[in-house]
Amino acid sequence: MTWYYDFMIIQPLKGTRDFYPKDMATRVWLFDHMRHSAKLFGYQETEGPYIEPFELYAVKSGEELVNEQTFHLHDRGGRKIALRPEITPTVSRMLAQKSKELQKPIRWFSIGPAWRYEQPQKGRGREFFQWEVNMFAANTPLADAEVLCVAASFLQSIGLTPNNIKLKINDRQLVEKRLTSLGVSSTHFGLVLKAIDRKEKIPASTFREMLHAAGLSDQQQQKLESLLSDKDLPDDAVWLRSVFDATKTLGFGNWIEYDPMIVRGLLYYTRTVFEAHDVKGEFRAIFGGGRFDNLVEALGGKENIDGVGFAIGDMVLTLLLEQNKKIPILPASPTKILVTVFDEKLVPKSIDLARQLREAGIPTELYPIATKLDKQLAYADKQGIPYAVILGPDEVKSDVVVVKDLLKRTQQKFLQRELVHSMESIAV
RNA sequence: GAGGCCGUAGCUCAAUGGCAGAGCACCAGAUUGUGGAUCUGGCGGUUGCGGGUUCAACUCCCGUCGGUCUCCCCA
Numbered sequence: 081m082t083w084y085y086d087f088m089i090i091q092p093l094k095g096t097r098d099f100y101p102k103d104m105a106t107r108v109w110l111f112d113h114m115r116h117s118a119k120l121f122g123y124q125e126t127e128g129p130y131i132e133p134f135e136l137y138a139v140k141s142g143e144e145l146v147n148e149q150t151f152h153l154h155d156r157g158g159r160k161i162a163l164r165p166e167i168t169p170t171v172s173r174m175l176a177q178k179s180k181e182l183q184k185p186i187r188w189f190s191i192g193p194a195w196r197y198e199q200p201q202k203g204r205g206r207e208f209f210q211w212e213v214n215m216f217a218a219n220t221p222l223a224d225a226e227v228l229c230v231a232a233s234f235l236q237s238i239g240l241t242p243n244n245i246k247l248k249i250n251d252r253q254l255v256e257k258r259l260t261s262l263g264v265s266s267t268h269f270g271l272v273l274k275a276i277d278r279k280e281k282i283p284a285s286t287f288r289e290m291l292h293a294a295g296l297s298d299q300q301q302q303k304l305e306s307l308l309s310d311k312d313l314p315d316d317a318v319w320l321r322s323v324f325d326a327t328k329t330l331g332f333g334n335w336i337e338y339d340p341m342i343v344r345g346l347l348y349y350t351r352t353v354f355e356a357h358d359v360k361g362e363f364r365a366i367f368g369g370g371r372f373d374n375l376v377e378a379l380g381g382k383e384n385i386d387g388v389g390f391a392i393g394d395m396v397l398t399l400l401l402e403q404n405k406k407i408p409i410l411p412a413s414p415t416k417i418l419v420t421v422f423d424e425k426l427v428p429k430s431i432d433l434a435r436q437l438r439e440a441g442i443p444t445e446l447y448p449i450a451t452k453l454d455k456q457l458a459y460a461d462k463q464g465i466p467y468a469v470i471l472g473p474d475e476v477k478s479d480v481v482v483v484k485d486l487l488k489r490t491q492q493k494f495l496q497r498e499l500v501h502s503m504e505s506i507a508v
Numbered sequence: 509g510a511g512g513c514c515g516u517a518g519c520u521c522a523a524u525g526g527c528a529g530a531g532c533a534c535c536a537g538a539u540u541g542u543g544g545a546u547c548u549g550g551c552g553g554u555u556g557c558g559g560g561u562u563c564a565a566c567u568c569c570c571g572u573c574g575g576u577c578u579c580c581c582c583a
Binding site: 166 | 509539540541542543544574575576577578579580581582583
C-alpha cells in the first residue's frame with residue numbers, strides 16, 4: 081500500500097497553501113472583516129481577471145517584479161499572459177476603460193489571489209491574497225485620511241491595537257522639498273528615496289554609499305540623516321497636518337504617526353505614502369500604500385485620475401495575528417444541529433426532523449449511519465456542533481425529542497411539533 | 509541566482525555506528541440509550557531517494573530531490 085500511496089500523492093506546488101476547513105474558516109473570518117470595514121466606509125467591491133496581458137505589468141510595476149517574478153504563459157495565439165502579481169494594475173485598467181462614465185469620487189476595493197515566482201520564506205509565498213482599497217478622483221487630505229482609517233478600522237476589528245501595529249506616514253513632496261533645499265538635484269530623487277527606503281535594513285556605511293552614488297556630499301548626507309531622525313512633524317507639512325487632523329476626527333488618530341523614513345520604493349507615489357509596521361519590528365511591512373497621480377493615464381485612459389490606496393497581503397498579517405494570539409478558534413463546521421439516528425427503523429423519523437429544521441433555515445446535519453449513539457455524539461463534539469437531537473424508541477412513544485446542548489452538557493425534552501420553533505430561537 | 513538548517517509513523521519529535529521508539533491523532537473495547545477525562549488494546553515505517561564506507565548505517569561520506577529560513581528583490 082505504501083508504495084502506491086507515495087506514488088499517488090503529488091506534492092502541492094512550492095509556495096502554495098491548502099486551506100482545510102479550519103484554515104478556510106480563518107481565511108473567511110479575515111476576508112469578512114476586510115469586506116466589512118471597506119463597506120462601512122462605502123467602498124464598492126470589484127473583481128477583475130486573475131490573468132492579464134503581460135504588458136499590463138510592464139507599464140508600471142518594477143522591472144524585477146515583471147521579468148523575474150511573474151508567472152507567465154503563452155496562449156495558443158502566441159500572446160504572453162501573466163498571472164497577476166498584484167491587483168493594482170487590473171483595478172487601474174478597469175478604471176481607465178470606463179473613466180468617463182464612472183461617477184466620481186470612486187471608492188473601490190477588491191480581495192483576491194495574486195502570484196509571484198520567488199523563493200518562499202516567512203510571510204511570503206508564491207500564491208497569496210491581497211486586499212486592495214482605493215479612492216479615486218478625490219485629491220484631498222481627507223481622502224488620504226479616510227483610506228488610512230479604513231485600514232485602521234479593519235485592524236481594530238480583528239483585535240489589533242496601536243500597541244501592536246502603527247501606520248507610519250510621510251509626504252513625498254515634503255521629502256522632495258527637503259532634498260531640494262539641501263541642493264539635491266531632482267534627477268537624483270529616485271536614488272535617494274530608494275536609499276531612504278532601505279536604510280533600516282542595511283548598514284549605515286551602505287546607506288552612505290548609496291547616498292554618495294546619488295551625488296550627495298558628506299555635508300548633505302549629514303543634514304539628511306539629521307532630518308530623518310527628527311520624528312516631529314515639520315511646521316511646513318501642511319498636507320500631512322490636514323491628514324492627521326482628519327484621522328483624529330475620524331476616530332483613528334492614535335493609529336497613525338509621522339515617520340520621515342517612510343518613502344516607499346515604488347516610483348509612482350506622488351504625495352502621501354504610508355506603511356504599516358508591527359510595533360516590535362519583527363516583520364516586514366504589513367501593508368503599504370499612498371497617493372498617485374497618473375496611473376490611469378499611463379494605461380491609456382482618456383483622463384488623468386488621481387487616487388490613494390493601499391494593499392494588504394494576507395501572509396504577514398496572519399503571522400502578526402498568530403503572534404498576538406488574535407486568531408479566533410472557529411468551528412470548521414457550519415452545522416448547528418446534528419440529528420442522530422437511533423437505529424435503522426427510526427432513520428425516517430430522523431430524516432423528517434432534519435428536513436423540518438432545514439426548512440426553518442437552521443444548518444442541520446443528519447448522521448448518515450445508524451451506529452452507536454456515543455460515536456455520533458463524539459462526532460458532534462469534535463466537529464464543534466453545538467446541539468444534538470436524539471430520537472429513540474422512548475421518545476417516539478411519547479412524541480418528544482431530546483435536545484442535547486453539547487457545550488453546557490445539558491439536555492431537555494421538547495414535543496416533536498415544537499422542536500423547530502424552540503430551536504429557531506436557540507440555534508440561529 | 510547565493511547560502512544556513514532540516515528530511516524517521518497521519519502530525520510533533522527521540523534514537524549519534526549495534527533489535528526503529530514515544531506523545532498526539534485515528535480505530536476498537538472497558539460502558540448494548542449519551543460526547544471533552546481515565547484505563548486497555550489495535551492500526552500505522554523501504555528512516556525522502558540513489559550510491560559509497562563498514563562485520564553492522566536513521567546515524568558517517570558523496571550525489572540528488574523536497575521542506576524551511578536568510579540574502580538578493582519587493583508590496
